[in-house]
Amino acid sequence: MEGVGVDPVGILYGDIHPTVVNCSVSGKLRQGDYVRIKHHEDGWVLGKVDSIEAKTNLSIEKSYQIMEGNNVEIQQTISAQIVIIGFLDQRKVLQYPRTPFLAGTPVYFAEDEFISTTLNISAGKRGRAYVGLIYGHNIPFSIDINSMVQKHISVMAKTGGGKSYLTGVIIEELIKNDVTVVVIDPHGEYGSMKNKASESEDMKRFSIRPVSYSDRIITFTPDHGDEKLTFTLSQINVKELVSIMNLSDPKSYVLPLRKAIDAIRLSSKDYDFDDVIKELRRQDDSSLSQTLEKELSYLKSLNVLGKRGLRVDELVVKGKVSIIEMKGLPPDMQELIVQRLLYALFEARKKERIPPLLTVVEEAHNFAPQQGKAFSSKIMRTVASEGRKFGFGLLVVSQRPAKIDKNVLSQCGTQLILKVTNPNDLKAIGNSVEGLTSSSLDEIQRLPVGTALVASPELPIPLFIEVRPRETDDGGKNVRVVR
Numbered sequence: 001m002e003g004v005g006v007d008p009v010g011i012l013y014g015d016i017h018p019t020v021v022n023c024s025v026s027g028k029l030r031q032g033d034y035v036r037i038k039h040h041e042d043g044w045v046l047g048k049v050d051s052i053e054a055k056t057n058l059s060i061e062k063s064y065q066i067m068e069g070n071n072v073e074i075q076q077t078i079s080a081q082i083v084i085i086g087f088l089d090q091r092k093v094l095q096y097p098r099t100p101f102l103a104g105t106p107v108y109f110a111e112d113e114f115i116s117t118t119l120n121i122s123a124g125k126r127g128r129a130y131v132g133l134i135y136g137h138n139i140p141f142s143i144d145i146n147s148m149v150q151k152h153i154s155v156m157a158k159t160g161g162g163k164s165y166l167t168g169v170i171i172e173e174l175i176k177n178d179v180t181v182v183v184i185d186p187h188g189e190y191g192s193m194k195n196k197a198s199e200s201e202d203m204k205r206f207s208i209r210p211v212s213y214s215d216r217i218i219t220f221t222p223d224h225g226d227e228k229l230t231f232t233l234s235q236i237n238v239k240e241l242v243s244i245m246n247l248s249d250p251k252s253y254v255l256p257l258r259k260a261i262d263a264i265r266l267s268s269k270d271y272d273f274d275d276v277i278k279e280l281r282r283q284d285d286s287s288l289s290q291t292l293e294k295e296l297s298y299l300k301s302l303n304v305l306g307k308r309g310l311r312v313d314e315l316v317v318k319g320k321v322s323i324i325e326m327k328g329l330p331p332d333m334q335e336l337i338v339q340r341l342l343y344a345l346f347e348a349r350k351k352e353r354i355p356p357l358l359t360v361v362e363e364a365h366n367f368a369p370q371q372g373k374a375f376s377s378k379i380m381r382t383v384a385s386e387g388r389k390f391g392f393g394l395l396v397v398s399q400r401p402a403k404i405d406k407n408v409l410s411q412c413g414t415q416l417i418l419k420v421t422n423p424n425d426l427k428a429i430g431n432s433v434e435g436l437t438s439s440s441l442d443e444i445q446r447l448p449v450g451t452a453l454v455a456s457p458e459l460p461i462p463l464f465i466e467v468r469p470r471e472t473d474d475g476g477k478n479v480r481v482v483r
C-alpha cells in the first residue's frame with residue numbers, strides 16, 4: 001500500500017494537528033472522501049475530507065476587468081481540511097497518532113478494504129444489521145444488533161425523508177437475526193413488510209433480493225389484523241378514562257364514573273363498556289351521566305378496550321415482529337395504548353416472561369414530547385433509561401428531534417439521521433450527536449432521500465451511508481397518497 005503507481009491527491013502543509021490537518025489538493029479530492037496518510041511513527045492512518053475550499057488571488061477589482069473583456073491571470077489553490085480518524089494498533093484498537101504528521105507528507109485516496117478494516121464495520125457477520133453502503137464506496141455498513149437492543153437507537157428526518165423506509169430495513173435485519181420486535185405503528189405502514197418488494201435495478205449493487213417475511217410478522221389491529229388489538233378496560237383507571245373523553249369539564253365526571261365502576265367491581269372483576277353504561281343508567285339519569293354514556297359509547301366503538309385484553313405472551317412471540325397498528329384511532333387513545341403496552345412489556349421483561357426485544361416507536365415526539373405530557377411520557381422515559389438493564393431496546397423514530405423528550409433522545413446510543421432542515425431540529429441534533437462537525441451538520445440539510453448520517457459510540461466519526469433497498473414492500477409509499 002506504499003502508493004506505488006498511485007499518485008498522491010495532495011500534500012500536508014501549514015499548521016498540523018494530530019486530529020486535523022490541512023492538505024493542498026492536486027488530484028480530484030472531494031468533500032467526504034476518505035484518505036490515507038503515512039505517519040512517520042504509526043504507519044498508515046485513515047482520514048476524511050471534512051471541508052474543501054479554493055483560494056484565489058482574484059480581487060473584486062480584477063473581476064471587473066474580466067467583465068470588460070480583459071484577460072486576467074488567476075492563480076488558484078485548493079485546500080482541504082482533513083479530519084484524522086486513526087489507525088489500528090497491534091491490538092486492533094483504533095488510535096490517533098500522538099505526534100503531528102510531518103509537513104510535506106503525501107495524501108492518497110484510501111482503498112475500500114483499508115476504510116472497512118480501520119472502521120471495523122464489516123457486514124455479513126451474524127449479530128450485525130446490514131443497513132447500506134458507505135456513501136460513495138462499495139463498503140457494506142452494519143450496526144451491532146446487541147448495541148441497538150442495549151443502548152437504543154433513533155431515526156430522525158424531516159417528513160418524507162425516508163425514516164420509515166430505513167426503519168423497515170432495520171426490522172428486516174432484526175428478523176434475519178431472530179430478534180423479537182414490537183412495532184408501534186400509528187399510520188399502518190409496516191404490515192406491508194409481509195410482502196416482498198418488487199425487483200429493482202438498484203438491488204444488485206447492494207446484493208439484495210426481494211423477500212417476504214409473512215411468516216415472521218403478526219399484525220394487531222382493533223378490527224382487521226391477524227389478531228385483535230384489545231386491552232383490558234378494568235386496568236384503565238377512572239381518571240385516565242375520563243381524560244381520553246371529549247369533555248369540557250372532565251373533573252366533574254370522575255365521581256359519577258367512579259361510583260358506577262366501584263359498584264360493578266363489587267360483583268365482578270372484569271367489565272366492558274356496556275356494563276358501565278348499564279350501571280350508570282341504573283344509578284341516575286342526570287345530564288352528567290347522559291354525556292358520559294355518549295362518550296363511553298364512542299370509546300366502545302373504537303373497539304380497543306374490552307373485558308379481557310391480550311396477554312403479554314400473546315402479544316410478543318419470540319423471534320417475531322408484532323405490529324401494533326393504530327391507524328384511525330384518536331391521539332389520546334394511541335397514547336393510552338402505548339402507555340399500557342410499554343408498561344406491560346417492561347414489567348414482563350423484568351420478570352423474564354418475554355424474550356429480550358426491541359420496540360420501535362414511530363412518531364415518538366407524540367408519545368414522549370419534550371413539552372407537555374402524554375400518557376406514555378413516563379414509561380417512555382423509564383424504558384429509555386432502564387431498558388438496557390433488562391434487554392429492552394427502543395428504536396425511536398421522529399420528524400421533530402427538537403420536540404422529543406431530551407431524556408429519551410439522549411439515551412439513544414446509535415443515531416441515524418436523514419435529511420433535516422428545520423433549524424431547531426438541526427440544533428437538537430447538533431446537541432445530541434457527538435463528533436458532528438459543522439460541515440456535516442450543513443450537509444444534513446442537503447441529503448438526498450436514501451442517504452443517512454450514522455453516529456454511534458462504536459464509530460470514530462459519524463459516517464454517511466446510502467441506505468440499502470428494502471427486501472420487503474415499503475408501506476410508506478402507499479400511506480402518503482391517502483394521508
Ligand SMILES: Nc1ncnc2c1ncn2[C@@H]1O[C@H](COP(=O)(O)OP(=O)(O)OP(=O)(O)O)[C@@H](O)[C@H]1O
Pocket residue numbers: 157158159160161162163164165166399449450451467468469474476477480
Ligand atoms: N432508501 C430509499 N430508497 C428508495 N426510496 C426511498 C428510500 N427512502 C425513502 N424512500 C421513499 O421516499 C418516500 C418517503 O419515505 P418514508 O415514508 O420512509 O419517509 P418518512 O420520513 O417516514 O416520512 P413521514 O415523516 O411522512 O413518515 C417513500 O415514498 C419511500 O418509498
Ligand SMILES: [Mg+2]
Pocket residue numbers: 163164165476
Ligand atoms: Mg414515516
